[in-house]
Amino acid sequence: MRTLVAGATAIAATLAVQPFLRATAPDFPPLSSLPSTPYSLQDAALVSCGLRTVAADLAWMQLLQYSAGGLPDMPDRPGRPYDHVKDLALRVSRLDPSFHRSYLFAAGILAWFKNVDRPDEAVEVLQEGLRRDPGQKSYAMYIAAIAYKKKGDVSKMTAILEATLDDPHTPVEIKTILANLYKSRGDFEAALRVWRAILDDNTASREWPRARLQIAEIKNLESPGRGQ
């Protein structure tokens, strides 16, 4: 009898705390909302074993791999470089909505990379980020920067991008875009500042060779012969 009472109490307690726990649980998007990719099985398998963040981390690495040279399973359509960046970024962020760098990274490529120029897709990615985490200022700022880009107001666009540099989630790609914008506009001092900031950033080591080259080149442009 005592065992029965103890058992019933334990089961009742289990059921009683469930609603509160469910109400306070983080709201992850369902798997069905992930964009269809050749990696759907990988995502489902990891999520079903409770490894959601690991799934997001692997998806992030695949996004990086794709951006660095493509994934054999996801060839681009002719004339559409970085064809799958939006889907791969949304995949990362729907697995882990707190993966802020994924939204910013994809938006940077889609809006500012040479020969890509698909700002609407970039805005779509950023709006999803804004919906999931309205507290992240960078999303709104990027959307505004893209709007200025579309209008052709490069000064305002660079001013906004400059303001996002303080956000620790700002991808190094955005910093290089900004540095190149400064350089193309003849603002060598600002360009040097951004490239030097990249050199000081331990997490941005993959851009260090380019940063060193650019610093030498800009110094040469400022006073020919000095940067050699």
Next chain:
Amino acid sequence: MTAPALRFRNVGKIYRRSHLGRLTETVGLTGLDLDVEQGEVFGLLGLNGSGKTTAIKLLMGLHLPTTGDIEVLGKRVPNVDVLARIGYAPEAAYLNRSLTGREHLRLFAALSRVPAQGREAKVSGMMAQVGLAHALDKRLSEYSKGMLQRASLAQALIHDPELVVLDEPVTGLDPLAIKEVRTLILWLKGKGKTVLFSSHDISEVEKVCDRIGILSGGRLAKTMTQSQWRQKPDTLENVFAATVKRTDGVGEIRLD
């Protein structure tokens, strides 16, 4: 008059097994009525499958009787507290081999409610008593079969029980070890303990028991006192052969 140490009243055990919806029943014991008096050495004799181990498991609370009642030391079983007054050594040393001799006995001393104060001394003393003082800190996995049997006996005796139950204590032992077990049983008797043991070995039973019961096909076919089998040589063996019948499904060896 003191109550018997052990009392079986109309005890029966039927094993029921269900496989894929089909129920099979095997009779382990039927209508067992038996008293074992305090201070008595009682031997349960029988062939394989005759019900010896079933009777022992019932009194130790490992099985529940289908019919009847069992009383041990005046308490109806199953009863956890009465187990503190019984020492049991099974037919094989079912010990956890990852423990050392000392750890093994320390565990059973604690389980048998030996007071913590003085427990260590009791453990070392008992291991010395069963001849394993040199192997106290060796893992049981390194013990020989004979050493394991002794370790098993040690756990049965560590709490100085009133009733000692030994299931096939001499099976598989060498002649010297058999002699030692015999000496141990007689020593226990000398200390006023009640001993119940089961065996196939008629010659051993003859030497140490005050009384025996012959089980056959789950029934108690006969009981005898020492004075009855000591009248003339081979009496017990002849009575045994005449009483039991094979129930283990094995045929006789044919010599033609």
Next chain:
Amino acid sequence: MGTIKAVFTYTFREHVRHKVWLSSALFGLVLIMGGMIVSALAAEERGRILLDLGLAANETIALISIVFLTVHLILQEIETRAVFLILTHPVVRWHYLLGRFLGTLAAVSVGLAAMGIIHWGLLHALGWGGEGSYLVAWLCSFGKVAVMGALALLLSLALTSEAAAMSFSSFFWILGHFTGEIRFVAEKSGSPLMRSVLLAFLNIAPDFAHFDYRNAWHIGTIDPHWALAATAYAVAYAGACFILSVQVFEQKEF
């Protein structure tokens, strides 16, 4: 209490001698190798990925260990008949079961802690300065391990087959991590029968989302009420499984 302590001690010792700690060594190897690979691939998210992979590996190894050990815990003692000797001493069956379970949980937890220390040390050596609480993540993993262990114990006793218990434990493990998806399907389902079946499943299966601080680490701060409720859930669910295990074990004959 003395019985529980005695059974706990020998169970813990048994697991240590059966080299449960090897899982920690395996973990350390996986972590260091994984860390070396990801540091080259993950760019600015190196710290995050080392953290996620480490916590996930830590928890997964602990979960595999607890399922494997608990499924064998009693069945092996029945198989080797070591349980005969224990239960022919004045031992209440639920004391024996509790001592065995807690001894196993403690052995796995020591492994979990060892793995956590290795991981935490590696993260700090690499200059990780992330926010959040490593201890909370560890405790959540411990909660999952306790619930999964109690469930595996119940399944092993009820099914009496190690293979079946292992399969069902894996099934509930996946189901427990899939509760969000099941709830989503239940809410979208047009069939009341399907919805009822799915909701019943949700209430029977353990909901590991309640311990998902690890997955939600980067999302936000901890609500102390949540921590309290998650603890209550772990204790209640593991307790319910344990009580059912006792019920099954009390009926067993050896």
